[in-house]
Each structure stands twice: as structure tokens, then as C-alpha cells.
Amino acid sequence: MKKLKTYRLRFLIMLALLAVVAVGYFTAGGIGNFCGIGFESITLLCPLGALLAMIAERTAIPMAVISVAVVLLVCIVLGKVFCAWACPVHFLSRGRKKGDKGDKEGKGGKVASPCSACASPCGKAKGIKIDSRHGILAAALGSTLVFGFPVFCLVCPIGLTFATVLLVMRLFAFGDATWTVVAFPAIIALEILLLPKWCQRFCPLGALLSLFSGLNRTFRPQVDAEKCLREGRGKACNLCEQACPEGINLHDVAAGETTLN
Ligand code: SF4
Ligand code: SF4
Numbered sequence: 001m002k003k004l005k006t007y008r009l010r011f012l013i014m015l016a017l018l019a020v021v022a023v024g025y026f027t028a029g030g031i032g033n034f035c036g037i038g039f040e041s042i043t044l045l046c047p048l049g050a051l052l053a054m055i056a057e058r059t060a061i062p063m064a065v066i067s068v069a070v071v072l073l074v075c076i077v078l079g080k081v082f083c084a085w086a087c088p089v090h091f092l093s094r095g096r097k098k099g100d101k102g103d104k105e106g107k108g109g110k111v112a113s114p115c116s117a118c119a120s121p122c123g124k125a126k127g128i129k130i131d132s133r134h135g136i137l138a139a140a141l142g143s144t145l146v147f148g149f150p151v152f153c154l155v156c157p158i159g160l161t162f163a164t165v166l167l168v169m170r171l172f173a174f175g176d177a178t179w180t181v182v183a184f185p186a187i188i189a190l191e192i193l194l195l196p197k198w199c200q201r202f203c204p205l206g207a208l209l210s211l212f213s214g215l216n217r218t219f220r221p222q223v224d225a226e227k228c229l230r231e232g233r234g235k236a237c238n239l240c241e242q243a244c245p246e247g248i249n250l251h252d253v254a255a256g257e258t259t260l261n
Helices: 001-028 047-057 064-076 079-084 088-097 132-145 151-155 158-173 182-195 198-202 204-213 229-233 238-245
Strands: 034-041 042-045
Touching: 001 047, 001 079, 001 088, 001 158, 042 229, 047 064, 047 079, 047 132, 047 204, 064 079, 064 204, 079 088, 079 204, 088 158, 088 182, 088 198, 132 151, 132 198, 132 204, 151 158, 158 182
Parallel strands: none
Antiparallel strands: 034 042
């Protein structure tokens, strides 16, 4: 129940953020979008977009360098807060995952077993894990180098989600009907349907953030060895992994990746 409440709170915060940024986009000043939020020269860029822009331009862009440094510093201090609290794709793909092993909220909002062995509620154990997402990150960087523009941004579900919100707003506010208002949601739907574990296996932005969030010590969960059947009594227990809505395996990080670490 507590996790369900937390999930709802995170969902509401994501919606509020999306609404603020979308409404701000239509105001005279505007506050940017999810790819770059702020006012003119004081803007925080998406770190992946910033890196891709610099590779495409083959030069260091001060705003991009600062954005990468700031976001990665935040990642070290607070972990992947963007993934956990702001990214709409996380919530879209969670909806798709209902009924999966890791999503106990899809079963009447109940968690299968109390996650009491963890001393802190959510996150990841130790270290930096290199996986398929980092391969896609390398492909995103490499393709930008080859083609001279950020190819990945064309299909990035985060950018597409925000663009869809703006297009729908324009459709209702000004009657602007373009083919993209159908195409963008269709691409997002395809990505979520065909790649349901987008966050865990494919997202290059998540991969970039996880390179640094592994250094985070603020919200790192600890296994309480006295309560843990596995660590304390050597039993083959994996209830904590089953209970965790993110499928985190505290005993084998390589086997369970999360959007929250
Ligand atoms: S489209 Fe995606 S990867 Fe590109 S800048 Fe926007 S959020 Fe970042
Ligand atoms: S892993 Fe990527 S898509 Fe998933 S929540 Fe993080 S930034 Fe968003």
C-alpha cells in the first residue's frame, strides 16, 4: 500500500511537471521542454542530447558541457531522480508491464510480500553495471558521429512524448492538425509494445545516468543481514526481488536493473 501511494505520488508529480513545462512552452517566455528546461542561457539540457549535440557539432558547447556536469552531479548525489520522478516513459512502460513478475501493483495494488529485509525502500545495491543499454548508448553516440546529427533523438520516447503533448495542445488550442500528432504517439506505442523493457534494456539516457548513479550513496538500499533469510541463514530466498515493483535484486545486481538506481 505504501509503495502504491509512492507510485501515485510519483505519477502525479510527473504529470504536474509535464503540465507546467507544456503550459510554459506556450507562454511568452517559455521554460523550454524535457530536452532543455530553463530560460535562454540558463537552461539545463538533457545530458544525452547535450552529448549528441556536441558530437554532431564536433565542438564543446558551454551550455551542453555545464548541463552534462550538473545532471551527472545530481545523479551522483540523488541517483536517477529524473527516471523515478519526472520521466513519463517510465510510467508508460509500467502500464504496459502490468501483470509482469516485477509489477505487483498490477495485482489489485498489493505487494506480494513485505519487503522488510531492505533497510531502505528502493534503489540498487552496488557498482556500475554495463548492459545492453550501454550498447545502445554507444550506438547513439556513434550514429551521431557518422550522420552528423542526433539520430536517436528522432525516436527518443521522452522527446516524442513531450512533443505529442504539445501537438495535442496545439490541435485543441489553434486547430493545428499535422500528421505528426498521429505519428508520434504511434512510434511511442510501437516502442512500448515491441520493447516493453525499454527502461531496463534499451534506454541510452538511463544507461548514461546509471554510469554515475552507481556512485550514489544517498538512497542506497541495504540488506538487513539479521532479517534476510538469504544472507543471515543461507536460504535460497528471493522474496525481496519479487516484492520490488522494479524487479531489483539486491543480491545480484547484474540480474536486476532498475530505473531508480
Ligand atoms: S529527444 Fe530524448 S535524448 Fe534527445 S535531447 Fe530529448 S530527451 Fe534527450
Ligand atoms: S530509463 Fe530512460 S525512459 Fe526509462 S525512466 Fe529513465 S530516462 Fe526515462
